[in-house]
Amino acid sequence: MTLLLGRADVERLLPPGACIDAVADAFRRHALGETSPPGILGMHVGAGSFHVKAAGLDGAFAAKLNANFPGNPARGLPTIQGVVILADAQDGRLLALMDSMALTALRTAAATAVAAKYLSRTDSKTLLICGCGAQAPAQLAALLAVRRLKRILAYDQDAKKASSLRGATPTSDLRKAVAESDIVVTCTTARRYFVTRDMVRPGTFIAAVGADHEEKQEIDPQLMARAKVVTDLTEQAAAIGDLHHAIDAGAMSRDDVHAQLGEVVAARKPGRTRDDEITIFDSTGTGLQDAAAAVAVYRRASQERSSLTFDFSGEHP
Secondary structure, three states: EEEEOOOOHHHHHHHHHHHHHHHHHHHHHHHHOOOOOOOOEEEEEOEEEEEEEEEEEOEEEEEEEEEEOHHHHHHHHOOOOEEEEEEEEEOOEEEEEEEEEHHHHHHHHHHHHHHHHHHOOOEEEEEEEOOOOOOHHHHHHHOOOOOOOEEEEHHHOOOOHHHHHHHOOEEEOHHHHHHHHOOEEEEOOOOOEEEEEEHHOOOOOEOOOOOOOOOOOOOOOHHHHEEEEEEEHHHHHHHHHHHHEEEEOOOOOOHHHEEEHHHHHHOOOOOOOOOOOEEEEEEOOOOOHHHHHHHHHHHHHHHOOOEEEEEEOOOOO
């Protein structure tokens, strides 16, 4: 039987700490060569795009199909919608179908938290979140699990969204907010960079989350060139992340990337080594994260045995 798990199920079964642990372990194992290479397929259609991210982990195969339509909020629909398919990698049985919106937010935030653990200063106190849509609450919750933050700032072009982020103080002065922050998270749909080299003080950690296809950009290429850059997957970031734009601008090459996050988690390369370093995590989102989160959700749901099920292999009228 296949488990059917909605958004509320995923959020209940995958608290931030559990997701952070699962994602960190997946990155570490990838660096050690213990996982299959994740794959990605993207297609632009009309006013939006579809992408598939897939990976194998722990005897399971996960494929996430997401639709990204930036104009959807005006239609009363979420920007991102989709589904995660989890199958048994030994016999192909369909194990679960689960909502991808919650899983995407949780696993993306978990990767930010893992990166922050290794790349932000341990005494970081002020966090700025740029872009206060569906991703922002998950980012905040995950970072609070790894850093003792005292001040949370929220910036969004829509002031109402910034004001709606619970636990944060809204700000309209982006330059001032960036300059005052120890950790900056950008999770927007921007098509042109808005965090520039001259805004950022030494010692800042930036999680660049929003650029997950080649037309999106949040970080100044010159800032990328100045910083210690760590990617989730360098090949993917060079194709669709902020690294892609830095390479196109001639500010960086792939060889200038310090490490992939898994290499840092596995202690194959160092994370932050000086308090005055500017560090950037180029987070494009990987199928490996989806697989790690989906497996964690499935295991908890299986133990609970209260989820809705459906037999896709049987005959139905």
